[in-house]
Amino acid sequence: MKIQIIKIKTGKxxxxxxxxxxxxxxxxxxxxxxxxxxxxxxxxxxxxxxEEGKINEMEQNMLLLNNDKPYDIICGDVFFASHDSHGNTTxxxxxxxxxxxxxxxxxxxxxxxxxILALVMD
Numbered sequence: 079m080k081i082q083i084i085k086i087k088t089g090k091x092x093x094x095x096x097x098x099x100x101x102x103x104x105x106x107x108x109x110x111x112x113x114x115x116x117x118x119x120x121x122x123x124x125x126x127x128x129e130e131g132k133i134n135e136m137e138q139n140m141l142l143l144n145n146d147k148p149y150d151i152i153c154g155d156v157f158f159a160s161h162d163s164h165g166n167t168t169x170x171x172x173x174x175x176x177x178x179x180x181x182x183x184x185x186x187x188x189x190x191x192x193x194i195l196a197l198v199m200d
Contacts, residue, residue: 081169083108084158084178086195088137093182093195095175098157100167108157110136118181119199122161123174128154141185141196148185148196 080097085108087094098104105113105126114129128136131153142150158178160168170178185196 081159081167083170084175085155086139086157087155088139088153093178095170097169100169105157105167109155111154116142118177118197121174121177123170123177124159124161124167125152125156125197126159127152127156138187138190138194141187141194143183143185143196143198144200146198148188149199151187151189 079100081100082095082097084093085096098108102113109126109128109131111134112129114127116125116127118125128134132151136154138151138153139156140152141148142152158170158174160170160174162168181198183196183198185194186192187194
């Protein structure tokens with residue numbers, strides 16, 4: 079079964095809406111390795127990342143913000159999906175997509191001095 083996601087590739091400022099198979103292999107292919115789920119507080123939206131992105135020195139992709147201050151950096155390609163009341167991964171609907179768009183900002187990487195996407199987590 080296919081699900082709708084938002085994918086953000088490193089080096090790209092434009093997220094894309096795509097459909098993928100709802101299976102581990104497809105998710106791992108997007109992030110380039112082992113997956114880790116980061117829940118967006120107070121939503122049914124999840125950010126799926128490469129759990130070894132920093133260890134493997136993947137390219138910086140996104141800052142995570144709390145109180146408008148960066149507290150973490152995500153490295154490697156990522157995608158957003160949703161989950162149901164049982165924790166099963168599901169596709170994004172229009173409301174989820176709008177909430178993601180409202181939380182995305184453009185930040186500045188301290189390490190590279192380049193612009194980078196930032197995600198408001200609070």
